[in-house]
Amino acid sequence: MDHHHSGAEGRGLTRSAISATLHCLTGCAIGEILGMVIGTALGWGNLGTIVLSVVLAFVFGYSLTMAPVLRAGVGLTAALGVAFAADTVSIAVMEIVDNLFMVLIPGAMDAGLTTWLFWLSLAASLAIAFALTVPVNRALIARGKGHAVVHHYH
Template identity: 80%
Template sequence: MDHHTGVEQQDGRALTRSAISATAHCLTGCAIGEVLGMVIGTALGWGNLATIVLAIALAFLFGYSLTILPVLRAGVGLGAAIGVAFAADTLSITVMEIVDNLLMVLIPGAMEAGLTSWLFWASLAVALAVAFVLTVPVNRALIRRGKGHAVVHQYH
């Protein structure tokens, strides 16, 4: 094995670690928004569509907020911080939300189960876990190209 290949493997592992970290960050915001949206929609007796729209809106709100706040703390203006968050998180949150909500709709009875049901919470946990796994390669590709969370790291 020549030395160059070892360096590429190490860089690949570091890239994967960065992608996992970025996806965990995204998952945090998405999960907060998803859970709140599902809880509010279900508690108010809303239909699946309205509940999912609320959950997605809140997932984007919390996902972007978790990026904007540290960038603001780094001294960047609000407009620029919002731009950084949009550049860093839009594709990641979008993929995560499509996968998560699609699974919640496809798992039989998950959306109708109600907040006190283990089926609802287990389905949401599985949906978020699958979304995490499928979003890591998206973030890895973005970071490798200097996009996604690579944009945020210059402010940390």
């Protein structure tokens, strides 16, 4: 089915997608940065560091979504279901993009925590992941999925 949105409605949808993606970026960035820092500081290889970063991104991303849902009086199991429905696709896209970017930048994963290469690559990877995830979230919200699931709990 082809969905067309009027100018005002389309802008509102885009604003909602940007807001949802910023929310996702917050959790992803906390987990991603923490995972990269821990893995790099411990001298782990790329795979171990990336796995830790992805796991932490999902943990923090889901936690940030669940907090207001739990405050709204929803039980833990239901709140977890809301978080899974709201954030799984967004976090997955963001994590694939930002970790792929980090791996593709020569030396970024091995640069170490005290180098500009590491931090600039990480910042750029998150910015690119944000830009590529906004349209994904926009499509999900337009269909009543993704972060649209959370809105009535805020």
